[in-house]
Amino acid sequence: MKxxxxxxxxxxxxxxxTLPAAAARALDFDALYRDARDxxxxxxxxxxxxxxxxEDVTAQAxxxxxxxxxxxxxRRGSPRAWLFGIARNAALDELRRRKRAASAELPGPSSEPxxxxxxxxxxxRDAVRAALGTLPARDRELIALKYHAELSNAEIxxxxxxxxxxxxxxxxxxxxxxxEAVDA
Amino acid sequence: MPELETLLRDVRPEPDPQxxxxxxxxxxxxxxxxxxRFRRALAAVRAHFAAFGAVxxxxxxxxxxxxxxxKGTDDSETTSGAGSAELVAPxxxxxxxxxxxxxxxxxxxxxxxxGDRAVLRNATIELxxxxxxxxxxxxxxxxxxxxxxxxxxxxxxxxxxxxARATLTLKIPTVDLDKGIAQISALAHVSSRxxxxxxxxxxxxxxxxxxxxARADREGLRARLAxxxxxxxxxxxxxxxxxxxxRVTARTRDLNQLGRxxxxxTVDLSVVGARGTGAAGGDDRWTPGDALGDAVRVxxxxxxVLVIALAIALPAALLIALALxxxxxLRQRRRERALGSV
Numbered sequence: 001m002k003x004x005x006x007x008x009x010x011x012x013x014x015x016x017x018t019l020p021a022a023a024a025r026a027l028d029f030d031a032l033y034r035d036a037r038d039x040x041x042x043x044x045x046x047x048x049x050x051x052x053x054x055e056d057v058t059a060q061a062x063x064x065x066x067x068x069x070x071x072x073x074x075r076r077g078s079p080r081a082w083l084f085g086i087a088r089n090a091a092l093d094e095l096r097r098r099k100r101a102a103s104a105e106l107p108g109p110s111s112e113p114x115x116x117x118x119x120x121x122x123x124x125r126d127a128v129r130a131a132l133g134t135l136p137a138r139d140r141e142l143i144a145l146k147y148h149a150e151l152s153n154a155e156i157x158x159x160x161x162x163x164x165x166x167x168x169x170x171x172x173x174x175x176x177x178x179x180e181a182v183d184a
Numbered sequence: 185m186p187e188l189e190t191l192l193r194d195v196r197p198e199p200d201p202q203x204x205x206x207x208x209x210x211x212x213x214x215x216x217x218x219x220x221r222f223r224r225a226l227a228a229v230r231a232h233f234a235a236f237g238a239v240x241x242x243x244x245x246x247x248x249x250x251x252x253x254x255k256g257t258d259d260s261e262t263t264s265g266a267g268s269a270e271l272v273a274p275x276x277x278x279x280x281x282x283x284x285x286x287x288x289x290x291x292x293x294x295x296x297x298x299g300d301r302a303v304l305r306n307a308t309i310e311l312x313x314x315x316x317x318x319x320x321x322x323x324x325x326x327x328x329x330x331x332x333x334x335x336x337x338x339x340x341x342x343x344x345x346x347x348a349r350a351t352l353t354l355k356i357p358t359v360d361l362d363k364g365i366a367q368i369s370a371l372a373h374v375s376s377r378x379x380x381x382x383x384x385x386x387x388x389x390x391x392x393x394x395x396x397x398a399r400a401d402r403e404g405l406r407a408r409l410a411x412x413x414x415x416x417x418x419x420x421x422x423x424x425x426x427x428x429x430x431r432v433t434a435r436t437r438d439l440n441q442l443g444r445x446x447x448x449x450t451v452d453l454s455v456v457g458a459r460g461t462g463a464a465g466g467d468d469r470w471t472p473g474d475a476l477g478d479a480v481r482v483x484x485x486x487x488x489v490l491v492i493a494l495a496i497a498l499p500a501a502l503l504i505a506l507a508l509x510x511x512x513x514l515r516q517r518r519r520e521r522a523l524g525s526v
Contacts, residue, residue, distance in 0.1 A: 045197035092519035
């Protein structure tokens with residue numbers, strides 16, 4: 001698994017460790033923002049399949065989180081789970097507004113592949129990206145939360161409002177579907 | 185082929201650096217949002233605060249001036265009744281020995297030059313003072329009535345705890361009624377005062393006509409009695425004469441009763457003594473005990489208002505909370521449906 005410090009590029013790295021019980025309601029919003037900006041974008045972009053909409057939703061999610069930061073309660077979950085819950089609601093609101101999926105093509109990394117990158121690896125990435133685009137939104141969301149936002153199963157469970165074991169099961173099914181789609 | 189997990193991380197969408205920089209700037213500024221319409225209006229008010237303040241001050245002064253202008257008296261006064269309140273002597277009468285009608289002394293005093301109206305007048309006054317002052321005020325009111333030639337028809341004094349109340353029905357000659365009311369009103373703080381007048385001229389004329397008719401009947405019977413020739417006829421006429429005389433007496437009594445009512449105005453006076461009320465005389469003081477009592481009353485009123493407000497607010501808050509919960513659940517279900525439809 002990648003370290004958290006790699007996920008948000010261009011911002012000062014900070015760790016959002018679980019808050020102590022004494023500071024149950026305290027939230028270091030700046031640290032959370034620095035840590036999760038790119039993760040939230042990756043999650044919303046995968047879910048919405050629209051870069052512009054993902055940018056809007058990400059900004060909206062952080063704005064909502066900033067306004068509600070005083071209501072954060074660490075006893076109900078980690079700051080990242082709380083933030084992704086807000087981002088998920090914003091993304092689903094966007095989906096409701098659009099009433100349809102946007103472009104079927106998933107947005108890829110903005111950076112160009114390295115010149116020395118093997119053509120085979122590039123092809124494999126393209127195949128995975130295409131397969132991911134064919135998955136239903138629920139499965140895509142699970143995979144995005146796990147591998148793009150790097151949430152733990154417990155955090156995914158908190159975001160989706162399901163049990164941890166259920167989250168693991170759902171994630172496993174989604175990965176199986178993805179494998180099938182890649183192999184197809 | 186690398187692990188699928190590794191490939192998934194490799195295809196993770198990355199944000200545009202320019203967008204990320206803009207978002208960083210917004211985050212650093214605390215996600216400023218354009219001011220709402222209300223905030224813009226508030227800012228405009230703030231910008232013109234001095235002008236608004238000046239206008240408000242002038243308006244307040246004007247209102248204060250209008251409200252604070254003395255109205256002459258601190259009590260409510262109403263006058264009602266048929267006809268004018270003009271003081272008129274009743275032409276009630278007492279039957280003299282010869283059967284004539286002569287006005288009584290108070291009735292003569294009540295007669296105004298050129299006036300021939302009969303008007304019933306009465307007033308209701310409530311005075312408030314300290315409990316210990318009720319008897320003194322009552323005695324002084326009775327002395328005023330005596331001085332004016334009136335009398336006390338009834339009086340009752342009731343004292344319980346730190347409250348006292350005297351209720352009097354005073355009769356004052358109509359010609360001096362206004363004077364009497366003014367003097368009584370000066371004894372203590374006037375809580376309320378009202379006056380009524382009722383024109384009974386028609387009633388008086390009706391009673392006078394009845395008296396005249398009865399007398400005419402009686403005179404006719406007397407004449408017939410003088411001319412009667414038989415004992416039987418004389419006996420029958422004497423019996424009829426007795427009945428006619430009783431009719432004259434009864435109707436004259438009614439006329440006199442009306443005359444007395446017109447000659448004397450009735451004043452229903454209540455003197456209420458309670459802590460915290462002051463006399464117009466100025467010798468009453470507001471004591472710490474009064475202040476404590478007032479404070480307790482104010483707290484009682486505040487508590488009552490709070491209880492009422494709570495009785496309204498609690499069910500309303502419960503309903504709102506239920507509606508919010510239902511709305512939140514509904515919204516979440518719609519969101520999940522949106523996810524399933526993609």
